[in-house]
Amino acid sequence: MADKILAKDKLGDFLGKLQADYEVYAPQEVEGKPQWAPVEESDKVLWDFSNTHTSPKDFFFPQTEIMMRFKNVQDHENGMVMEAEPPLANKRLLFNIRPCDAKAFQVLDLIFVQDEMTNDLFWKDKRDKTTLVGLACSDPCPSCFCTSMNCGPASTTGLDALVFDLGDKLLVRALTEKGEAVAEGLDDAAEADQAAAEEQTKAAEAQISSSVGMDKVNERSVMELYEAGMWDRVYENCLNCGTCTYVCPTCHCFDIQDETQGESGRRVRNWDNCMSWLFTMHGTGHNPRGAKKDRVRQRFMHKFKYIPVKRDGEIGCVGCGRCVLLCPVNIDVRRVVNDMNA
Amino acid sequence: MKSLLEYVGIEPGRLHFSWISSAEATKFQETVVEVTESVKALGPAKHMIKDIRKVA
Amino acid sequence: MSDNSQYQPRIAAFLCNWCSYGAADLAGVSRLQYPPNIHVIRIPCTGRMSPKFILQAFRQGVDGVWVSG
């Protein structure tokens, strides 16, 4: 697929054209932080930012999502009505998504859609109707460690198209059919531009200062890692809040709740997190992960061992570094993984 | 509690506290009237209601 | 609620079993008239009252809450 080129001052026209077919979202400055918002003016779209404050996973997996509505109706043949929420009405396009966040969706695809039974239509519908146009990272921040997590500043996994910011112009690389549709009508890129994009990627990769080792984590058995002594120290200062899981692009645990109002009600799913004591609590009062240590260990083991074991080596982390920055007690995932790998 | 709810914007007239002895039937009746009038004057509550019909 | 004069508020009344609930009973026995908008919830003592109750009442859509000991 040929690389295309788009002059930055034509961005408004380009996005305007896309808006005819899609709801377009992009990172913009909201309350001083880079955050996702619908695109209204193309010059508000950010180009120089490390990553959005929170992950874009709520586009596909909203924090609160209505799954179905029900109503007890006596005269209905079934005695009640249970209706799944309708699918998304419009196509959407996420512009300037970071490659690490896109990679996270590819990891989640493996979990949400596995077979006939494990087939999350809420997730799948939103994924199918959304086009991801990525923005290659030219200036990774010190907390990023994507290159250690099968990802990178210009990783293409999960993306439909990837954009390189070359100053006054953009190099647009279509990667899928959806991406081709987006890049349609643009001029071909010159070789020099392609070279510049390569150059930029190399420079960005070189700039990533943190790396973590996974080799020994991969070698060791589940039980060997589970019983490692390092867990006795990792959990000490953990508050068991849910910050790390809620800002994480790959954390996907949820809770299902029923809510009623008179005769009718709805079934909603909400983000939940393995840090919560209630998360695994049995009705009998027995709790398989009753101690803080168990819960902290679960989060890291799940990402770095359980998912790789079950999903052909895919890691449940993309190295976006959000939890590193936002953990209230600075439990640094890089340090934890290095300890697991020690 | 009353003070905090007012602080976040619930109207003062929506929450009432009173002391009535079991012998004070008249005070009871008067207070009911007063509370009802006060809430009536405010109109239907707009905040804090959990409405599941809304799309989240 | 097109006409405001028609508007009938719903009020949750948390009444102490020994005081106001007794007063309500006495009011009934004495045939005193009072508005029908209050929905009485008897509590064993106003000490049982909790801010949770008040918020829960508002969440479920009452227009007013009255706590009486």
Added chain:
Amino acid sequence: MRNTYVPYPVRIKKAEVATEDKQLKTFLLEFINEQEGEDFNYIPGQFAELSVSGYGEIPIGIASSPTEGNDLLFTVNKVGSVSTQLHNMNEGDIMGVRGPLGNSYPLSEMEGKNIVIVAGGFAVTTLRSTMIWLLDPANRSKYGDITFIYGARTPGLLLYEEEWRQWRESGQANVNITIDREAEGWDGLVGFVPTVCEEVAPKPDNAVALICGPPVMIRFTQPVFDKLGWQPEQIVMSLENRMKCGIGICGRCNVGPEYVCKDGPVFTKAHLDQLPKEY
């Protein structure tokens, strides 16, 4: 494509209190849309999410056997808000069922072998399903001797009495029922399940054991089987953990990399030995 989060509507055909402490109630559910019942293909050992609108869902092992027709049987312990509401429901009421979920007992791998079934308390549900399936004329000949060991605290807490009496009378299985302490009117075995296992002493040769019960029972039954020479590969157990989605996504029921709801609930002892004890 069908949304797997939406339950099938079912009607409570029969609901009866199953034990003297009124904690257990057995429900027979019939599908409102017959075709859905036809398509609900399950194997003993699997479970389903019982869905009570407005309260939520609970994962419960299917106690009926597919050989019994399309109606589903569940025995539910009253613990939380959903099960309490379920206990309050009456015959004719409508609810939902989502499933079948999870793996099952390895019935085809068990062919040609002797089978020992050990159950404690109300964990007997999926094992009842298994027994009915095994004793079905179409299947009985494929298996060797069947030993059934089942214990409860008192005679009044024993489930499915009519059925195990019938299994005993038919002579198709060696049925051992025990209660914890002597009780009036009980002339059967008395003693804890592990003790009875020791007495019955099932032989490990060419055999598979299905064990399901409270953790205490499992902890003490384990050494008995070890002593009798059973290998971890021969022992099959069924786990339960808190669940929500039931289809391997929501992340709470996992024991190490395995999701109890999808990869389980049935695991061999050999497999469990490789996993953290998070159950």
Added chain:
Amino acid sequence: MEAVAQKIRETAAKLLSEGKVDCVIGYAQGTVPMRDYPYFAYTPEEAQNLTWSPFCCNNLANFLIRRPKGEIGKVAIVAQGCVSRSIVGLIKENQIAREDVYILGVPSPGMVDRRKVQDRFPLKTITEVTVDGEDLVVKGKDFEERIPQKEVRRDNCYTCVQRNPVIVDEMMGEEGPSDWGGNIDAVAAPWEKLEPGERWEAFIDEVDSCIRCYACRDACPLCYCHVCFVDEAMPQWCGKTQDEADVATFHILRAFHCAGRCTDCGACESACPQGIKVRRFTSKIEKDIRELYDYSPGMDLEATPPLSVYRPNDPQEFIK
């Protein structure tokens, strides 16, 4: 500052090697700028990792209670004014015993609000922040700037009335002046200035970015309930969704549960990943408590908390 850190290390090492305590809870330097984290030193060697800086935003008193009983024996804890007040509160609520805690007192320098520093460099990445006297030196990829610390302190530090610890076993530095001179009553409860009609909007606007991670709750030394009301299921007081009513319920009730107990340590605000000004709720309640009962929590081991005692002259204007 460095002298205090040095004293903490020395004292911690001494206490540990003499076996007087099993563990010293202090702070260690974090892996990201302006984020020093709670650290547990069990050996004199580990004590060398302890530090003290204007980036110590957690309330360590939290770690005295959220651990299974018996897991840890006697501990020493680094405590500035607000942390010591929390410890007093916990002792009064019978969560810990005075003799089990050895308090290494430090006068608080006032902690830096890292969000205020970040706001000076919108969208830029800060790579390093160091303390140089009264200034911070902030470095990024293509900038380096000095900011006076006093411009970027946490809100609660400006109005702190108790920088020195209330109870102490050993001081780790000279006691400083007791307060910063800010008037808490002037800034507490900012929404009181709004018209009643505007308050709800301001409130919802503040909490609508809440992601319900409960970091504010979990960072708070007062929130030690085994089952928090948000986790209670029978009955369920607070829905788990992101609906306005559910989020509002959480914030109102959490603030209310801290009534007469909050020492304004600011740990909740520092912990919030979304930058919600959680103190806007607690400060209102504490202001009321001061006005109604003339009481500030955690200042005195002997004082009786106003909400746990009845006095015939308790204010009751709100009751008809």
